[in-house]
Amino acid sequence: MKQRIGFTLIEMLVVVMIITMLAGLTLSAVGSARNAAAAARTRATIEKINRVIMKQYASYQYRRVDVGDTSGKNKNQVATEKLKRLRALIRHEMPDRAGDLNAFYGETLPAATQAFKTKFNKSSDSSHASAELLYMIVMADPVGAGMFSEGEIGDTDGDGLPEFLDGWGRPIRYILWPAGFFRSDSCETDLQVTVNTNDSKFVHDPFDTANIEPGTPALYPLIYSAGPDGVYDINRGTTSGGEQNTFSYPNTLNPMTKDGDNRYVGWPWNDTDGNNRVLHHYDNITNHSMISNSN
Numbered sequence: 595m596k597q598r599i600g601f602t603l604i605e606m607l608v609v610v611m612i613i614t615m616l617a618g619l620t621l622s623a624v625g626s627a628r629n630a631a632a633a634a635r636t637r638a639t640i641e642k643i644n645r646v647i648m649k650q651y652a653s654y655q656y657r658r659v660d661v662g663d664t665s666g667k668n669k670n671q672v673a674t675e676k677l678k679r680l681r682a683l684i685r686h687e688m689p690d691r692a693g694d695l696n697a698f699y700g701e702t703l704p705a706a707t708q709a710f711k712t713k714f715n716k717s718s719d720s721s722h723a724s725a726e727l728l729y730m731i732v733m734a735d736p737v738g739a740g741m742f743s744e745g746e747i748g749d750t751d752g753d754g755l756p757e758f759l760d761g762w763g764r765p766i767r768y769i770l771w772p773a774g775f776f777r778s779d780s781c782e783t784d785l786q787v788t789v790n791t792n793d794s795k796f797v798h799d800p801f802d803t804a805n806i807e808p809g810t811p812a813l814y815p816l817i818y819s820a821g822p823d824g825v826y827d828i829n830r831g832t833t834s835g836g837e838q839n840t841f842s843y844p845n846t847l848n849p850m851t852k853d854g855d856n857r858y859v860g861w862p863w864n865d866t867d868g869n870n871r872v873l874h875h876y877d878n879i880t881n882h883s884m885i886s887n888s889n
Contacts (some may be wrong), residue, residue: 629822632761636819636879639746639758640766644881646738647688647731647768647815654684655800673804680801681847688731688815690724690770691830706734714755722750724830725757725765728817732758760819760879767826771849772816772860774829775882799849813849814882816860821877828878829861 659679664672685694686707695711710730714723729747732738748759757765769775797812798805820826852858 633822633879635746635761636766636821637884639742639760640817640819640879640881641884642738642741643728643732643758643766643817644884646735646741647728647817647881650688650731650735651684651815654680657683659683670804670806674806677802677804677806678847681849684801685770685847688770689727690768690815691727692723694727709734722757722765722767724768726753726755728766728768729756729758760821762820762822762824764820764824766817766819767828767830768818769816769828769830769860771813772828772882773811773813773850774858774861775816775880810850816880816882818878818880821879823877826878827862829857829859 657680659676661672661675661679664675667675683704686704689695689707689710692714695707695714710727713730714726742758746758747756748763748765749756750759750763750765760766799807799810799812802810816828818826818828850858
C-alpha cells in the first residue's frame with residue numbers, strides 16, 4: 595500500500611481553524627487583562643482626584659460669605675442671598691465649564707477663578723474643558739499637586755492645557771452638580787432628584803442650612819472615565835452630551851437646573867433596552883460608584 599505523505603486539504607483546514615480559535619481566545623484573554631489593568635489604573639487615579647475634590651467641596655460648609663447690605667431684608671431674604679453667594683463661590687472656585695469663569699455674582703471674583711481664567715484662556719468650552727478645569731482645581735491644592743505620576747497626566751487635544759488620563763489614555767471628566775446621575779438599572783428610583791424628601795435615602799443640601807429649598811438633595815461632584823467603550827454617556831447640558839457651555843447665570847446657582855431637553859445634568863445618555871434603562875454608562879468608572887461599592 596502506498597504511504598501517504600503530507601496532509602489532506604480538510605486536515606489543513608481543521609488545523610487552521612483550531613489555530614484561529616486558539617488565537618482568538620488568546621487575544622480575548624489579553625484584551626480582557628488589558629482592560630482590567632486599565633480599569634484598575636483608572637480607579638486609582640479617580641480615587642486620588644476624589645480625595646482632593648471632596649476635601650475642597652466639604653470645606654464650603656464652613657466658609658464665610660459676605661451677603662452685602664442686609665438693611666431692609668428679613669431673615670429669609672438674607673439666608674437666600676447667602677446661599678446664592680455660597681453657590682456662586684463654589685461655582686467660581688470649582689468650575690466645570692468655561693462659563694463659570696466668565697460669569698459673576700457677588701462683590702469680587704475669587705483669586706482662584708482669576709488664576710483659572712488666565713490659564714484657561716478660552717472663550718468657550720473645548721471638547722475636554724471639564725477635564726482641563728478639573729486638573730487646574732486639583733493641582734492648585736499643594737497636597738494634590740504631588741499625588742500624580744506623569745503617566746496619569748496628558749494633553750490629548752494639544753491645546754497646552756493638561757488633563758488627568760484614565761487607563762485607556764482618555765481625559766477624566768468632571769461635573770460639579772450631577773443632579774441627574776444614577777448608577778443602577780433601577781434608574782428612576784435611584785435618580786437622586788426623584789428621591790422623596792420623606793425617604794430614608796434623602797439627604798438635604800448641606801449648604802442650605804436655613805432650609806430655603808427643602809426639596810434640594812445633597813449633591814457631590816462626579817468624576818468619571820468613559821470606560822472601556824470610550825463613550826462618556828453622561829449629559830453635560832446639551833442635546834449631544836458634549837462639553838458645550840450652555841448654562842448662564844443666575845440659573846447655574848441652582849444645582850437642579852435642567853437643559854433644553856428637560857434633563858438634569860449628569861443624566862446618562864440615550865441607548866435604552868426598552869424598559870427605560872440606560873445601559874451604556876454602566877462601564878463608566880466614577881467616584882460615585884466607587885464610594886457606593888465601598889459602603
